[in-house]
Amino acid sequence: MDLVTRTRRLLESAKYLSLATVSTEEQPWSAVLQYAWLADPLRFLFGSAVRSRHSTDVSTRPQVAGSLFVAGGDLLAVDGAQFSGTCRELSPAEVAEHHATFYDAVLPDARDRAEWTLPVSLLVPPAPHRVYVVEVEQWWLVDTSTWVEDRIDRRVEVPLADLADL
Numbered sequence: 001m002d003l004v005t006r007t008r009r010l011l012e013s014a015k016y017l018s019l020a021t022v023s024t025e026e027q028p029w030s031a032v033l034q035y036a037w038l039a040d041p042l043r044f045l046f047g048s049a050v051r052s053r054h055s056t057d058v059s060t061r062p063q064v065a066g067s068l069f070v071a072g073g074d075l076l077a078v079d080g081a082q083f084s085g086t087c088r089e090l091s092p093a094e095v096a097e098h099h100a101t102f103y104d105a106v107l108p109d110a111r112d113r114a115e116w117t118l119p120v121s122l123l124v125p126p127a128p129h130r131v132y133v134v135e136v137e138q139w140w141l142v143d144t145s146t147w148v149e150d151r152i153d154r155r156v157e158v159p160l161a162d163l164a165d166l
Contacts, residue, residue: 003158006141008166010081011037014068017044019087019134021057021064029053035068036105038098039166042083042136045090045102047118049128058087064134079144082155085136092124095131099123102131139163 020030031054033046044066048055058064064087069080090098099120107113123131143154 003141003156004162004166006079007081007139007158007163010068010070010079010141011166013070017046017066017068019046019054019064019066021054021087022061023053023057024060029057034106036098036102038101040164042139042160042163042166044134044136045098045105045131046134047102047106047123047129047131050130051128055089055130055132058132059089062086062088066134078142080142082140083134083136084138085134087132087134090131090133092120094133095123096120098131136160 015034016032017035018030018032020028022028031048031052033048033054036045037043038045050056063084065082065084067080067082069078071078103113103117107116118129121127123129137160139158139160140155141158143156145156146152146154
């Protein structure tokens with residue numbers, strides 16, 4: 001399977017990503033978050049409380065890293081990606097633009113969406129929740145081509161330009 005096809009499979013199959021941040025006191029943190037993804041350029045949307053540790057971290061240090069993975073029934077069905085990028089809070093106009101896309105992805109069941117979707121007004125200032133975007137700057141996949149041969153866990157970087165047609 002080529003790298004772009006694997007990337008699409010991961011983005012569509014993984015339900016959560018792990019987001020790593022660092023505070024101004026240089027304390028690392030990792031949060032597991034539901035997400036929606038947008039293509040060209042590759043971005044991740046996630047919702048969070050403004051006072052959460054990762055939200056506080058990105059407000060002062062927007063550089064982040066993260067990973068996502070899918071696991072199958074056997075060892076060779078496991079696949080994953082790692083990324084680095086810049087994270088920021090969406091503007092009210094961007095929240096309105098991406099609101100449906102975000103909730104369709106994180107709450108695929110229509111009944112759950114009807115029950116748990118926050119209106120745009122509760123995702124913009126002064127509300128306590130926000131929607132954030134990670135603008136991916138680098139993307140790596142697990143290098144499955146060599147692991148079978150030597151059992152060494154490597155990554156292969158996928159140029160973002162190759163992912164434009166996701």
